[in-house]
Amino acid sequence: MSERYLFAGARVIDPASGRDEVADVLVVDGTIASLEHGAGNARVIGCTGLILAPGLVDPHTHLREPGREDKETVETGCRAAALGGYTAVSPMANTDPVADNAAVIHEVLDLGAKAGLSDVFPVGAITRGIEGEVIAELGEMVETGVRIFSDDGHAVPNPRVLRNALTYVKAFDDVVIAEHCEDDALAQDGQMHEGYHSYSLGLAGKPRESEEIVVARDLAVARLTGGRLHLLHLSSAGSVQMVRRAKAEGLRVTAEVTPHHLTFTDEDLLTYDTNFKVNPPIRTAEDRDALRAGLSDGTIDVVGTDHAPHAVEEKEVEFDQAPPGTIGLETALAAILTHLVEPGLLSLARAIEVLSSAPARLIGAAEHGGPIEPGRPANLVVFDPDVEWVVEPPFASKSRNSAFTGTTLKGKVLHTMYRGELVVADGKAQR
Ligand code: NCD
Numbered sequence: 001m002s003e004r005y006l007f008a009g010a011r012v013i014d015p016a017s018g019r020d021e022v023a024d025v026l027v028v029d030g031t032i033a034s035l036e037h038g039a040g041n042a043r044v045i046g047c048t049g050l051i052l053a054p055g056l057v058d059p060h061t062h063l064r065e066p067g068r069e070d071k072e073t074v075e076t077g078c079r080a081a082a083l084g085g086y087t088a089v090s091p092m093a094n095t096d097p098v099a100d101n102a103a104v105i106h107e108v109l110d111l112g113a114k115a116g117l118s119d120v121f122p123v124g125a126i127t128r129g130i131e132g133e134v135i136a137e138l139g140e141m142v143e144t145g146v147r148i149f150s151d152d153g154h155a156v157p158n159p160r161v162l163r164n165a166l167t168y169v170k171a172f173d174d175v176v177i178a179e180h181c182e183d184d185a186l187a188q189d190g191q192m193h194e195g196y197h198s199y200s201l202g203l204a205g206k207p208r209e210s211e212e213i214v215v216a217r218d219l220a221v222a223r224l225t226g227g228r229l230h231l232l233h234l235s236s237a238g239s240v241q242m243v244r245r246a247k248a249e250g251l252r253v254t255a256e257v258t259p260h261h262l263t264f265t266d267e268d269l270l271t272y273d274t275n276f277k278v279n280p281p282i283r284t285a286e287d288r289d290a291l292r293a294g295l296s297d298g299t300i301d302v303v304g305t306d307h308a309p310h311a312v313e314e315k316e317v318e319f320d321q322a323p324p325g326t327i328g329l330e331t332a333l334a335a336i337l338t339h340l341v342e343p344g345l346l347s348l349a350r351a352i353e354v355l356s357s358a359p360a361r362l363i364g365a366a367e368h369g370g371p372i373e374p375g376r377p378a379n380l381v382v383f384d385p386d387v388e389w390v391v392e393p394p395f396a397s398k399s400r401n402s403a404f405t406g407t408t409l410k411g412k413v414l415h416t417m418y419r420g421e422l423v424v425a426d427g428k429a430q431r
């Protein structure tokens with residue numbers, strides 16, 4: 001017996017086809033079968049007043065496996081992803097051991113397949129052990145399907161090494177080098193954005209320049225090589241302006257921003273809440289507004305969660321002892337809807353583009369990000385744009401270090417369909 005689902009009466013928003021209309025979406029055996037009316041004998045999922053979009057794609061997440069399974073596993077991270085509306089995630093390489101060779105990549109791929117809750121597209125390290133010195137086995141990782149390389153957590157410190165990496169990936173049309181833009185020397189010991197609030201709190205700061213120096217250098221090396229460069233989690237207005245100019249010049253550069261950098265400011269750190277301690281730091285309202293404008297005008301291409309789970313006992317310590325990071329998979333869509341779409345800063349179609357179709361292109365997830373058309377794999381999310389909810393533990397993530405804890409968000413994921421399976425139904429994980 002074939003499995004048939006009918007998403008009835010949903011507003012379908014699909015940036016890849018430009019579609020924004022009410023339709024019935026019929027899924028048969030994992031594939032979108034039609035957008036015409038009429039169900040046959042399908043299981044009907046009433047979607048009146050709801051939005052149906054391509055499943056979200058997170059180009060930047062930390063699943064911590066192998067090595068720190070107490071914080072997250074591929075399975076728990078993928079369940080959190082599914083609850084957040086994601087059907088594909090790219091876990092970063094800063095695991096233990098580091099994902100700098102085909103064996104670790106295969107392990108993560110196998111764990112993802114075993115969990116079967118979303119597609120997993122591992123990021124490979126640029127340098128061996130993320131030590132910044134020797135280029136990792138990029139070729140053997142490309143053969144396993146890796147399309148994005150990053151030493152996330154650190155920038156590649158040596159511009160010559162970066163030059164070699166960017167030159168190497170030119171051999172592959174669809175492979176990109178993703179940089180964490182922070183100069184370790186200038187950012188050293190910094191706990192938060194350097195400015196009025198870091199002075200008043202007595203915490204060591206990280207100046208904007210610790211990011212902007214790396215952005216400027218990396219754009220110069222991208223120009224030198226012609227290699228494809230992606231800049232992770234931008235935090236400063238100056239970085240946005242540099243990327244805008246680089247794109248106008250025709251450089252092959254893309255950029256990312258996180259929901260927390262789009263939402264909060266350094267004033268939120270006045271509570272000393274360690275969940276706001278992230279790399280790069282959350283900066284001023286002026287920076288946040290520049291990030292929002294950059295996302296809206298296309299300077300910034302994608303939203304990545306930088307879901308960075310940490311154990312309770314690690315985060316519940318003095319501010320300067322806590323590791324940086326906030327979880328984000330379960331709140332990203334609602335945060336973007338609440339803080340960008342609701343106030344009119346971003347259209348709903350652009351929000352879905354930056355959360356789904358654009359990151360799918362970036363990480364080479366051809367079966368995700370739409371278009372929602374007959375014959376395509378059924379990777380879909382359905383959400384209610386009007387439901388308000390308060391973010392609070394428990395989370396599906398093994399960790400609870402969410403910067404959004406206690407805040408009210410508007411918009412809730414109800415159903416996530418991954419390859420034709422309803423892995424989340426009525427807001428609940430099905431397994
Ligand atoms: C990241 C993590 O925890 O892996 N944390 C973060 O705040 N972004 C690593 C990093 O980028 O520093």
